[in-house]
Amino acid sequence: MSDNLARVSFAVEREKFETPERRPFRIVSSNPRRRARPRIFYALTAVAGMAAIIVAQLLLSVGISQGAYEISSLQSSQSELGRTAAGVSEDLVRVSSPQSLAANAEGLGMVTNSNPVYLRLSDGAVLGAPASASGSQAGAASLVPNALLTGSALLSQLPDDAAATTGAVAITSAPVVPAGLAAPTTR
Amino acid sequence: MSVRNSSARTNPTNTRSSRRRTFFTIVVLFAVIGVFVVRLVDIQVVQADSLTKDSVGNRSVGQVIYGSRGEIVDGNGVVLAGTVMRYNITMSPVNATPFKRTVDGKKVEVSVAEAAAEIGAATGQTGDAILLTISTALEANAKANFAYIAQKVDVDVLRAVQELHIPWTYSENSPSRVYPNGAVAGNLLGFLSGEGVPQAGLESGQDACLASTNGSETYEKGADGVRIPGSSVTSTEAVDGGDVVTTIDSDLQWFVQQTLAARAQETGAAWANAVVQDAKTGKLLAVADYPSVDPNNVGGTENPDDRGSRAFTQSFEPGSTFKALTAASVLDAGVAALDTGVVSPYRYLPSNGANINDSHSHPDQNMTLTGVLIDSSNTGMSKFGEMLTNQQRYDYMKAFGVGTATETGFPREDGGILHPADEWDNQTSYATMFGQGLTTSALQIASIYQTIANDGVRMPVQLVEGCRQADGTLTNVPDAAGTRVLSESAANDTSDVLEMVYQKSWVNSKWNIPGYRVAAKTGTAQMPDGHGGYSNGYLVSVSGFAPADDPQYVVSVSIADPVKLNTSAAPAPVFQEIMSQVLKKYRAVPSGASAPDLPSTW
Numbered sequence: 001m002s003d004n005l006a007r008v009s010f011a012v013e014r015e016k017f018e019t020p021e022r023r024p025f026r027i028v029s030s031n032p033r034r035r036a037r038p039r040i041f042y043a044l045t046a047v048a049g050m051a052a053i054i055v056a057q058l059l060l061s062v063g064i065s066q067g068a069y070e071i072s073s074l075q076s077s078q079s080e081l082g083r084t085a086a087g088v089s090e091d092l093v094r095v096s097s098p099q100s101l102a103a104n105a106e107g108l109g110m111v112t113n114s115n116p117v118y119l120r121l122s123d124g125a126v127l128g129a130p131a132s133a134s135g136s137q138a139g140a141a142s143l144v145p146n147a148l149l150t151g152s153a154l155l156s157q158l159p160d161d162a163a164a165t166t167g168a169v170a171i172t173s174a175p176v177v178p179a180g181l182a183a184p185t186t187r
Numbered sequence: 188m189s190v191r192n193s194s195a196r197t198n199p200t201n202t203r204s205s206r207r208r209t210f211f212t213i214v215v216l217f218a219v220i221g222v223f224v225v226r227l228v229d230i231q232v233v234q235a236d237s238l239t240k241d242s243v244g245n246r247s248v249g250q251v252i253y254g255s256r257g258e259i260v261d262g263n264g265v266v267l268a269g270t271v272m273r274y275n276i277t278m279s280p281v282n283a284t285p286f287k288r289t290v291d292g293k294k295v296e297v298s299v300a301e302a303a304a305e306i307g308a309a310t311g312q313t314g315d316a317i318l319l320t321i322s323t324a325l326e327a328n329a330k331a332n333f334a335y336i337a338q339k340v341d342v343d344v345l346r347a348v349q350e351l352h353i354p355w356t357y358s359e360n361s362p363s364r365v366y367p368n369g370a371v372a373g374n375l376l377g378f379l380s381g382e383g384v385p386q387a388g389l390e391s392g393q394d395a396c397l398a399s400t401n402g403s404e405t406y407e408k409g410a411d412g413v414r415i416p417g418s419s420v421t422s423t424e425a426v427d428g429g430d431v432v433t434t435i436d437s438d439l440q441w442f443v444q445q446t447l448a449a450r451a452q453e454t455g456a457a458w459a460n461a462v463v464q465d466a467k468t469g470k471l472l473a474v475a476d477y478p479s480v481d482p483n484n485v486g487g488t489e490n491p492d493d494r495g496s497r498a499f500t501q502s503f504e505p506g507s508t509f510k511a512l513t514a515a516s517v518l519d520a521g522v523a524a525l526d527t528g529v530v531s532p533y534r535y536l537p538s539n540g541a542n543i544n545d546s547h548s549h550p551d552q553n554m555t556l557t558g559v560l561i562d563s564s565n566t567g568m569s570k571f572g573e574m575l576t577n578q579q580r581y582d583y584m585k586a587f588g589v590g591t592a593t594e595t596g597f598p599r600e601d602g603g604i605l606h607p608a609d610e611w612d613n614q615t616s617y618a619t620m621f622g623q624g625l626t627t628s629a630l631q632i633a634s635i636y637q638t639i640a641n642d643g644v645r646m647p648v649q650l651v652e653g654c655r656q657a658d659g660t661l662t663n664v665p666d667a668a669g670t671r672v673l674s675e676s677a678a679n680d681t682s683d684v685l686e687m688v689y690q691k692s693w694v695n696s697k698w699n700i701p702g703y704r705v706a707a708k709t710g711t712a713q714m715p716d717g718h719g720g721y722s723n724g725y726l727v728s729v730s731g732f733a734p735a736d737d738p739q740y741v742v743s744v745s746i747a748d749p750v751k752l753n754t755s756a757a758p759a760p761v762f763q764e765i766m767s768q769v770l771k772k773y774r775a776v777p778s779g780a781s782a783p784d785l786p787s788t789w
Contacts, residue, residue, distance in 0.1 A: 097371070098438055102445075129701030143452070144371055147369060
């Protein structure tokens with residue numbers, strides 16, 4: 001305490017000696033006003049800044065979540081398209097099965113001939129014994145079941161309008177000759 | 188400063204209360220901070236695990252990433268077995284209540300019965316069946332929240348159901364196996380159970396290659412089901428299975444199955460099988476069974492024995508097709524030549540007490556080995572066979588692969604029964620010369636003919652090329668080194684004899700393939716009745732190879748108990764059709780030189 005008092009008196013004495021004439025200046029009434037103005041200004045700046053940051057952040061997060069919705073919808077359409085692709089290629093593999101091909105070939109009037117004959121070009125010799133195709137026993141109704149083909153129609157059994165709408169069918173259904181096979185035109 | 192100092196000095200009571208207030212504030216502040224710290228430690232350390240678990244359960248969604256089970260493909264890359272995604276339609280029975288749907292801008296109430304009928308129309312059930320599912324589930328448990336409406340439906344059905352927008356229906360993924368070619372090679376492929384567990388065939392035998400590992404993924408989603416951006420994702424990659432590459436040719440396999448089934452039905456057979464093997468490599472090009480299973484519809488094949496491949500799993504007494512092995516052994520050992528003659532009686536009573544007779548009565552005949560095989564004489568074969576000791580013949584049989592399962596590693600393969608030579612009784616010693624007293628599978632018979640066709644070198648029977656990994660490399664490639672069983676000249680002599688059999692046999696008109704030289708032998712063996720004796724049924728077979736001047740393909744056909752035609756005339760046309768198809772399909776050049784003409788008598 002004594003220490004404190006000594007210092008105070010010392011300070012008072014210093015004031016007395018060094019700044020006797022400045023006193024009127026120090027108690028200027030305009031002083032509080034000057035100080036108050038910058039405080040409001042700074043506070044407003046800070047608040048405005050914060051508001052700007054908050055708005056920016058909000059906008060950013062809206063943007064990001066908008067992207068998330070877009071990603072989500074694109075992903076779901078991707079998976080839907082993937083499902084379609086898988087289903088279509090499954091159909092393709094199914095109709096390329098031997099049972100389907102054989103049944104369609106027969107539906108178009110084709111018969112198998114398991115009697116191979118070769119023509120040797122070097123001397124024109126015929127190798128093997130030519131015999132007409134009789135439709136071997138493999139040409140009977142399919143004895144090798146395929147549950148996946150249940151309910152699928154043969155190309156030759158499709159109605160005409162269905163054949164016209166699908167290009168591939170239109171091509172293959174053209175050579176159907178009800179009364180046996182036509183003789184090929186050779187020149 | 189001076190002002191404050193002066194006021195402090197002038198008002199001591201004010202100072203004291205101010206200090207008290209400060210002190211009080213600090214204490215309160217520390218108390219509040221203390222409470223916060225305690226709570227913080229409690230949440231972050233003490234309860235951390237359970238809270239994390241709860242939060243994950245509330246916000247995050249776990250989902251299985253399905254690994255795809257490998258494909259089984261044929262030698263040309265045609266898919267025989269593949270994995271596709273199917274969907275289970277499920278529902279919450281407890282929530283199955285009427286709901287509102289917007290139709291043309293108007294809200295319409297849809298009753299449960301109407302909804303059930305709509306679902307039924309999409310899934311191919313009746314609405315009543317679905318109502319029954321709901322009521323059954325609710326009877327079992329009044330708060331039942333799960334029941335299947337339809338399982339393993341394809342994407343079209345799934346979409347049809349989803350478009351109904353019925354709030355109490357859901358769907359789940361269910362990876363399934365599909366066999367695009369149906370019963371083609373169904374006997375070899377096997378099938379999976381409903382839960383995806385391999386049950387038979389290659390699916391079971393090659394499971395180590397095919398099996399995949401499912402992965403998982405966890406992410407956080409909002410109330411609308413959209414993934415929260417930047418939410419933590421933990422995932423384990425799914426590992427797809429490898430592809431099994433087989434040696435089978437699916438087109439040929441179909442033809443063989445179709446031809447075999449037609450003849451087996453025509454002759455009223457109990458079962459039948461046919462094997463096509465590449466003579467030079469030992470690769471199986473087709474292994475057909477009748478009846479055979481469509482793995483897409485296993486339930487459609489009622490007898491469980493018909494769901495596998497008897498060619499692998501059922502051995503039988505081969506009968507006369509086995510005589511080719513005895514003839515080859517005799518020729519290879521050098522104890523007889525093509526011009527060696529024996530006298531073949533109708534009944535032969537060897538000194539050891541056995542009793543051998545031929546299938547039909549005939550006077551004593553002076554026969555060469557060729558004549559014995561053409562007439563398929565048991566007595567003549569016995570006279571040739573006894574030129575070797577039992578042990579020598581046993582050793583030859585083992586070298587030909589008799590009594591040992593083949594190298595294919597097919598599940599539950601039957602290696603056949605071949606007792607050691609010193610356990611043969613008097614009758615068995617002779618019976619084993621013409622294919623009785625031992626059993627072989629259809630594949631082992633094919634392998635015997637492959638050995639003869641391939642200049643005496645037996646190649647390992649091969650069904651699988653290997654396991655193709657994601658990077659295209661083949662692993663688990665089976666050993667393809669052959670073993671010499673016969674000398675080249677003995678093999679060629681046997682081939683010539685079999686070619687004479689093909690030309691002179693009584694079924695010649697039934698198996699004639701114009702333009703090609705063929706070597707073949709018929710067989711007719713009594714079938715066991717399952718009680719240690721023989722039944723009235725016969726197993727009739729034909730085995731052979733072509734072109735005989737440069738053998739490339741072995742075909743072996745066996746038909747069991749063809750009640751309408753129990754002779755080799757039953758399998759002979761099948762052999763003819765299959766062999767013709769094989770020669771045509773693989774563009775075998777027709778034989779130029781004429782067939783040998785060996786004497787059958789002396």
